[in-house]
Amino acid sequence: MTMQDEGRRAFLKSTMAAAVAAAVPSTSAKAQNSAAAPAQKPNIVVYHSDQFRWDFVGANGLNGSTRTPNIDALAARGKNFTHTVTNQPVCAPSRSVLLTSRYATETGVWHNGLGLDQTLPTLATELRKAGYTANYIGKWHLAPGNKQPGGSLGPVTAEHRGGFLDLWEGANSIESVTHPYEGTIWDRDNQPIEYKDEYRVDFLTDRAERFLRQKQEKPFFLFISQLEPHQQNDQGQPIAPKGAAQRFLNCTAPEDLRAFPGTWQAQLPDYYGCIESIDNSLGRLRKVLEEEHLSDNTIFVFLSDHGCHFMTRNQEYKRSTHNSSLRVPLIIDGPGFHGTQQIPELVGLIDVAPTLLEAAGVPVPSTWKGHSLVPLLSDPEARQSWPNQQYIQISESMTGRAIRTKDWTYCVADLSGDTTQPAASSYHEYQMYDQRADPHELVNLAGRKEYRAKADELRDQLKKLSVAAGEPEPEIVDAKLYP
Structure with a gap:
């Protein structure tokens, strides 16, 4: 050090x-x-919404159709990290990064269906060491796949719960065992908890409210993991509460979507309806914290694992280096985070766990790769020296790597098409976007000679980040043609 x-x-x-x-x-x-x-010690509540675009938070001021009064109120009370990105834009890898402050190639979960490395310290294990209870409700997605114990279509066994060993009410792949109005999750004893004729978001909120109204003997860490507004996999689309989509039939289409074919034309009304339901849920839980006299000593975090581009950038909803995939909401209120403030520095989900440990006065493991965001709240020197760059790993849609800075996105890809390995030894330049002139990423600058010097600079930075993430330094071949 x-x-x-x-x-x-x-x-x-x-x-x-x-x-x-x-x-x-x-x-x-x-x-x-x-x-x-x-x-x-402050209690900690993390409210995690799956596939929630950052620009669908009303407080971010970019979307006139979104209805998020409760999330906006959270931002008005606390700290809104307006330039937060995921370090792996797909469900399971992103969650592994969030909970371990390590890159997905280090966590064992570099694509969906793999199990989290049980030897790694997690946010839950470290808080429990410090006297907290660690409690989880909802979608997990970090247990091994279906052919192994603890697979996605049944209960998650205790050894695969990442240290959440107190209250447990969840399912590994909740979209596989539930639908919007019926389904099954499992408790810590692997006993089923079933619901029917209640919207999934409301059901999980009920379970969280039940926990929060119980007497707590210790400080608690509660992680609430909703599926919405993620699509229901077997139906291929998000599904809003009954009647909600009709309220958004003439909703705003974000500018990054308008120029491209995709599913957004048909699916945006349901997506907006799901967003509204998440906001209502968050508002309910904030009210419970007030009623139970817990709010003054509870750090409350709202975030997502990745965004959603509605099949405009590849053949699914994320797994790309575009803002629609990478940028996520991150809002924190509570002890140490009170007072309206927008934090414009570029931060990553890899930074969340060390931030929360610092806020709780708990030592941060020396193996963690992220950095606490607390200095950005009040330390001008910290803001001045903040690196404003994040390392991005891409899997499944392609094997790729990217660096995201305040001004640039630079992405390289393994053009062999092999997605069976966590990394490649050689990549080709694939995408490059100027975030200042082209925030909707409509013009790919990779291969253009007038940007060669900047591309070389970003390539060198990307190689260094790869090594820092525990990977061999890769070969990166210049783009020869305009994409």
């Missing part, structure tokens, strides 16, 4: 201790005036 890193960690510890002390009054003046005095 460098002297700069030691200084940053010391700053974080003192900042969060002061923030928690301010949010939770101590029993004596002496305790209030001592940053080292014990303070009540």
Whole structure:
């Protein structure tokens, strides 16, 4: 650890201790005036919505049709990280990055259907070590596939739950065992919990409300993982609550979709309806926290695993390096995060777990690759030195790698078409977008000679990030033709 890193960690510890002390009054003046005095640990609630585009949050000001008053209120109270990207834009790999602060090729889950490496520390394991309970409701997607114990079509056994060993009410691939108005999840004893004639979002919200209204003997970490607005796989589309899609028949089509064929023309009304249901659910749980006198000492996080491009960029909904796949909402409120603030620095889902451990005063494992976002809230030097670059790994649609900066996206791909390996030794330049001049990514600049110098610079940075992620330095071949 460098002297700069030691200084940053010391700053974080003192900042969060002061923030928690301010949010939770101590029993004596002496305790209030001592940053080292014990303070009540904040509860942590992570609300995870699957395939939720960042620009469908009303507070981000880009979509006149979206209805997210409760998410907007969360942003008005707390910190809105407006330029957050996923480091692997597909369900299971993204979740593995979120919970372990490691890249997907390090977690064992570099594509869907693989099991999380059980030796890795997770956000849940570290919080439990610090005296928290770790509780999970909803879609998991980090157990091994169907042919192995704990597979996606049955209960997830305890060893595959990533440290969530207290309340467990979930399913590995919830879209495979449920539909919007009926289905089955399983409890910690692998006993079925069935629902019928209730919308899936509301059912999972009921289960979360039930937990929050119970007396808690310890600080708790609750992870709520909704499927919506992700499509129902066997029907190939998102499905809104009954009657909701009709309210969005003339909804806004985001500009990155309008220029391309895809499924958005038919599916946007249902997608909007699902977004509305997620917002209503979040509002319900925020109200429960208020009623149970938990809100003042609960860190509440709203985020997603990836976005949705409605088959405009490839033959499915994500797995590309476009903003419609990569950019996700990240809003945090609670002790240490109170006060309206938009954070414009580029951050990744890999940074969320260390941020929450810092906020809880829990040591961050030295093996984690992400960085706490806490200094960005109040430290001008941290903002000035923030790298503003994220490493992206792509699997399944192709084997690819990308670097995302504030101004550029640079993507390389294995043109052999082999997607059976986590990485390739050689890639070709594939896509390059200027985020300042072309935020909707309509013009691919890869191969254009007037951008050769910038491409070379981004290529060198990408190689360094690959090595830092534990991969061999790859060969990257220049694009020879305009795509």
